[in-house]
Amino acid sequence: MSLLSIESLEVRHGLLRAVREVSFTVDEGEVVAMVGANGAGKSTLMRAVAGAHRPADGRIRLDGVDVTARRAHDRVAAGIALVPEGRRLFADLTVEENLLVASRVKRSGPWDLAAVLAAFPLLDGLLKRRAGNLSGGEQQAVAIGRALMTNPRLLLLDEVSLGLAPIVVDTLYQSLGTILSGGTTVLLVEQDLGRALGVSRRVLCMLEGRVVLDESADAVTREQVVDAYFGLSRAKGGGAANPATAVPEESEREPA
Numbered sequence: 001m002s003l004l005s006i007e008s009l010e011v012r013h014g015l016l017r018a019v020r021e022v023s024f025t026v027d028e029g030e031v032v033a034m035v036g037a038n039g040a041g042k043s044t045l046m047r048a049v050a051g052a053h054r055p056a057d058g059r060i061r062l063d064g065v066d067v068t069a070r071r072a073h074d075r076v077a078a079g080i081a082l083v084p085e086g087r088r089l090f091a092d093l094t095v096e097e098n099l100l101v102a103s104r105v106k107r108s109g110p111w112d113l114a115a116v117l118a119a120f121p122l123l124d125g126l127l128k129r130r131a132g133n134l135s136g137g138e139q140q141a142v143a144i145g146r147a148l149m150t151n152p153r154l155l156l157l158d159e160v161s162l163g164l165a166p167i168v169v170d171t172l173y174q175s176l177g178t179i180l181s182g183g184t185t186v187l188l189v190e191q192d193l194g195r196a197l198g199v200s201r202r203v204l205c206m207l208e209g210r211v212v213l214d215e216s217a218d219a220v221t222r223e224q225v226v227d228a229y230f231g232l233s234r235a236k237g238g239g240a241a242n243p244a245t246a247v248p249e250e251s252e253r254e255p256a
């Protein structure tokens, strides 16, 4: 059975349908990457799965149990942990306090303070530092560590590399490699397609609120993902844009 099952999910911001009739599943132990342009609905979807945004319609199931109506903290207790875009740490608390706050709703499992420090060597010696004084990469490591401290069954990572220098992202992804190889089920939003395909077994692409591509990372080509990202039906011989950096232009779209 799938660990996460999303059925016909509809999530709105006022009248805006940010997520439209989205359905997909994530199996236990699977790492699934989600890509898509700015505003495609990725963060809204992640927040809805975590319980931070109530869907207008549809169902979210964790291991077969309908959690759609559950509050965010109940979902953490059930095993869903979100590392939100922008990290959202308690800036005035220390690193240790940020990590320990999460363990108040801790499920039993392998993740504790020592395990987080082992996975993120860049946090070595920083436990007593205020989170607000850390670098972006260190803060992101704390944010991921905080989510791990709850011993999630499903880890949701929303753009962990956003705004960080490539060398810092490399370090974070090294740590993530350890976490992913440990069998944690992960749904991650990543704008860098190379990194997304590098760590995941499957890739989903969102466009204007819908999932327009859901393929195995081994089988899908970069061009297919780029086409889905831009909503294009590629002309033969067309050069592939880099979805990590490019912004879709109206002129690149096919006529409706």
Ligand code: ATP
Residues within 6 Å of the ligand: 013, 014, 016, 018, 036, 037, 038, 039, 040, 041, 042, 043, 044, 045, 085
């Ligand atoms: P990004 O990569 O820029 O974060 P995204 O794919 O995560 O993009 P969302 O942030 O989910 O997309 O946004 C989906 C749509 O919902 C966009 O049109 C966005 O402007 C809108 N939106 C997001 N948050 C809000 C909000 N709090 N209030 C109103 N509209 C919102």
